[in-house]
Amino acid sequence: MSQSHSGPAQKTNKPVTDTSLRWIDIHVHLNMLKSDAEAALATAAAQGVTRVITIGTEPKDHPLVLDWAARRFPQVACTLGVHPHEATLWSEQVRQFIFDNRQAKGLVAVGEIGLDYYYNNSPQDVQIAAFREQLELAEELGLPVQIHTRDADADTAKILREFRGRVRGLLHCFTSSAELAREALDCGFDLSFSGVVTFKNAQALRDVVRSVPLDRLHVETDAPFLAPVPMRGKGNVPEFVLHTAQAVAEIKSVSLAELSRQTVANASRLFSRLDG
Numbered sequence: 001m002s003q004s005h006s007g008p009a010q011k012t013n014k015p016v017t018d019t020s021l022r023w024i025d026i027h028v029h030l031n032m033l034k035s036d037a038e039a040a041l042a043t044a045a046a047q048g049v050t051r052v053i054t055i056g057t058e059p060k061d062h063p064l065v066l067d068w069a070a071r072r073f074p075q076v077a078c079t080l081g082v083h084p085h086e087a088t089l090w091s092e093q094v095r096q097f098i099f100d101n102r103q104a105k106g107l108v109a110v111g112e113i114g115l116d117y118y119y120n121n122s123p124q125d126v127q128i129a130a131f132r133e134q135l136e137l138a139e140e141l142g143l144p145v146q147i148h149t150r151d152a153d154a155d156t157a158k159i160l161r162e163f164r165g166r167v168r169g170l171l172h173c174f175t176s177s178a179e180l181a182r183e184a185l186d187c188g189f190d191l192s193f194s195g196v197v198t199f200k201n202a203q204a205l206r207d208v209v210r211s212v213p214l215d216r217l218h219v220e221t222d223a224p225f226l227a228p229v230p231m232r233g234k235g236n237v238p239e240f241v242l243h244t245a246q247a248v249a250e251i252k253s254v255s256l257a258e259l260s261r262q263t264v265a266n267a268s269r270l271f272s273r274l275d276g
C-alpha cells in the first residue's frame with residue numbers, strides 16, 4: 001500500500017490490505033486471548049505477522065509459555081518474568097526457574113517486569129525490588145528485557161539510569177510522558193507502541209512516536225487488551241498489529257514497507273535469539 005497521506009491517524013479506518021509485508025508482534029499474551037491461540041496465530045500469519053513474542057507474567061504461566069515457544073508453535077517466542085502486578089510472587093525459586101531455563105528454545109527476553117503505580121496491585125517497594133532483581137538477572141543472563149511502566153515515571157527513570165549500559169530492552173505499550181521517552185532512549189532502551197496510538201485522545205502519545213528514531217521503535221498488540229481503532233471493543237489479536245503499524249507509519253511519514261523492514265530489523269537486533 002502506498003503511503004501518500006499524512007493526516008491524523010484516527011481518521012484512517014480503511015483496512016490494511018498489503019499482506020506481503022512482514023510484522024512481528026513483540027508483545028502478546030497468547031494464553032489470555034479470548035479466541036483460540038492456534039487459530040489466531042494462523043490468521044495473523046496470513047496477514048504477514050510471522051512472529052509473535054508471548055509474555056510470561058507470573059510464575060504459574062512460565063511452563064506454558066516456554067512450552068508454546070519451544071515446542072508447540074514455531075511462530076512463537078517467549079519471555080519469562082514477573083509483572084509488577086504480581087511482584088509479590090517474585091522469589092528466589094522463580095529466579096532459579098528462569099535461570100535454569102536460560103537456554104530454552106524460544107526464550108528471547110526477561111519480562112514483563114516494571115512498575116505500575118496506577119493499579120498498585122503489589123506494594124510499590126515490592127515492585128521496585130522485583131524490578132531491580134529481574135534487571136540484574138537479565139544482565140547476568142545477557143538477555144534483553146520488556147518493561148511495563150504506568151504512572152511511575154520518576155522511579156522508572158531512576159532505575160533505567162542505574163542499568164544504563166548494563167541491560168538493553170524496551171518499554172512496552174509505551175503511554176508515558178515525552179520526558180520518560182527521552183530518558184529511556186538516552187539509557188539505551190527502545191520504545192514499543194500498541195493500539196493506543198490509534199485512540200482519538202492519544203495525541204500526546206502520537207507526538208512521542210514522532211520523536212522516536214525509526215531504528216528505536218517497535219509495534220505490538222498487547223493482546224487481548226487494547227484493541228486498536230477500528231477494532232475497539234473486540235478482543236485484540238496479533239493480526240491487529242497491522243492497524244497500529246499503519247498509524248505509526250502515518251505519524252512517521254514512512255511507507256508501510258519501510259516501517260515493516262525497520263521494525264523487523266529492530267526486533268531481530270534487540271531480541272537476538274528471535275531468529276535462532
Ligand SMILES: [Zn+2]
Pocket residue numbers: 112147148149172173
Ligand atoms: Zn504491560
Ligand SMILES: [Zn+2]
Pocket residue numbers: 027029055112222
Ligand atoms: Zn503485557
